[in-house]
Amino acid sequence: MNSLVTGRRLARELGEWRSAGPAYRALADRIRVLLMDGRLASGTRLPAERELSGALGLSRTTVAAAYSKLRDDGYLASVRGSGSTLVLPGRERGEHSLANGLPLDFTKAITLAYPGMAAAYAAALELLPAYLGHDGFDMVGLPDLREAIAHSYCDRGLPTSADQVMVTTGAQHALNLVTKTLHSPGERVLVEQPTYPHALDTFASVGARILSFPVSQDGGWDLRQASLQLRRAAPSMAFLMPDFHNPTGKSMTIPEREYLAAAAAREGTVLVADETTALLDIDRGVLPPLGCFSPGAITLGSLGKIAWGGLRIGWIRAPREVLTRILRDRPAQDLGTPLLEQLAAAQLVHELPVLADSRGKDLKMRRDVLTGLLAEQLPDWKVDVPDGGLSLWINTGTVSTSALALAARAEGLGLVPGPRFGLDGAFERFLRLPFGHDVEQLRDAVAILARISSRVGADPLRMPLQAVI
Ligand SMILES: Cc1ncc(COP(=O)(O)O)c(C=O)c1O
Structure with missing residues (x-):
């Protein structure tokens, strides 16, 4: 059965969809972006033309023309009596395939492999024979690796024992495991706005009611909004990225950590701190993990x-009783983490301070190259230089980044438009631009952006509406 998106919900998702060209084309383009980056699933039934025209305050002719364009371009199938259904042609699903085959994939904030990777695998291969007597289904993680992860927390000032650690196949898997266990139908989840898109996907997949509070370049974490949401809605979980937040690159101050931990404790909300980016320190310096302020926090x-x-390879650090519940639920999702990768990971976790140091130096160079290129070629874009993490969160001022992503794609550059990081179409004028890529790729990407941004253009009808993030 196809899901139906109501006119009101579609209007919210569309956000600021208008651009300088004809309205029907802008509307069709925006619906296409929502489909391609996964905010509307393939198979979703669009509202009737009359309903959407009412929700958007447009003529029915404009909506009909937009639907007709989508149909002509192969994104909409209409069956008499059952409405119009979105279709994703070929391989275009999600932002991962948005860049499929594109020479410049800036849809992911990635780093190049650590130079010691091959050596870690080689050492793991030597160790493997000793594990071949093991049944190979490892649901909690190899003792050595869990021990090494626990030590790394102790080194950061958060006492941890190996039985508080479960190894997973990455942080995304960890978040799925935690969410499936902690979340019950009808409960609310609090997120930062903007946030990591696949966390939103995870929460949507369990039907969570998602609430948000802003994180901004200038103001940091909006604690007033956070505490209001916590008090009003008592969400079961709050998903946070306290260190080098994706996409803004911001880090919570110590008072922000203390405040959020105390506010969550008062309402019984479990803090889930995603630390995927926490060690990507360029020039910030050490801060205590959020878990230091919240004993019940879960860290990914x-x-x-x-x-x-x-x-x-990723992991969950959580109180033992929570891990026991996650372990009970885990077989429904997967039957363990591969051993060879765990053996390689154990080598790397032992060397984490060395890895962090080398990564920090490398990222500094790439961040500075990208900010330099942008200052030269796109001087109107407001770029705050983050002190860590993997990406710039750019306020373009006037450019529709959904339109920019479509135009960039035609030039071989994959981008994720700003609204993918928010709820209800927010951040249309924002762009996340990762800087972990090859320098040559950074150059090519900025050259394309400089070339097409004036073409995509400032929208004279819409001045910047995104001052508050
Ligand atoms: C904040 C955040 N969490 C989780 C992930 C996924 O991490 P992993 O590759 O370990 O699954 C990412 C990757 O982009 C991320 O940025």
Whole structure:
């Protein structure tokens, strides 16, 4: 059965969809972007033309023309009596395939593999024979690796024992496991706005009611909004990225950590701190993990950014009783983490301070190259230089980044438009631009952006509406 998106919900998702060209084309383009980056699923039934024209305050002719364009371009199928259904032709599903085959994939904030990766795998291969007597279904993680992860928390000032750690196939898997266990139908989840898009996907997949509070370049974490949401809605979980937040690159101050931990404790909300980016420190310095302020917090970690995404090793740090519940639920999702990768990961976790140091230096160079290129070629874009993380969160001022992403794609550059990081179409004028890529790729990407941004253009009808983030 196809799901139906109501006119009101579609109007919310569309956000600021208008651009300088004809309205029907802008509307069709925006619906196409929502489909391609996964905010509307293939198979979703669009509202009747009359309903959408009412919700958007447009003539029915404009909506009909937009639907007709989508149909002509192969994105909409109409069956008499059952309305119009979105279709994703070929391989275009989600932002991952949005860049499929594109020479410049800036849809992911990635790092190049740590130079010691191959050596870690080689050492793992030597160790493997000793594990071949093991049944191979490892649902909690190899003792050595869990021990090494626990030590790394102790080194950061958060006392941890190996039985508070479960190894997973990455932080995304960790978040899915935590969510499936902690979340019950009808409960609310609090997120930062903007936030990590696949966290939104995870919460949507369990039918969570998602609430948000702003994180901005200038103001940091809006604690007043956060505490209001916590008090009003008592969400079961709050998903936070306290260190080098994706996409803004911001880090919570110590008072912000203390405040959020105390506010969540008062309402019984479990803090889930995603630390996937926490060790990507360029020039910030050490801060205590959120878990230091919230004993019940759950922390997600990963080697995906600090070492290599292809390793697919992450973990959950949680109170033992929570891990026991997650372990009970885990077989419904997967039957364990591969051993060879865990053996390689153990080598790398032992060397985490070295990895972090080397990554920090490398990222500094790339961040500075990208900010320099942008200052030269797109001087009107407001770029705050983050002190860590993997990406710039750019306020373009006037450019529709959904339109920019479509135009960039035609030039071989994959981008994720700003609204993918928010709820209800927010951040249309924002762009996340990762800087972990090859320098040559950074150059090519900025050259394309400089060329097409004036073509996509400032929208004379819409002045910047995104001052508050
Ligand atoms: C904040 C955040 N959490 C989780 C992930 C996924 O991490 P992993 O590759 O370990 O699954 C990412 C990757 O982009 C991320 O940025």
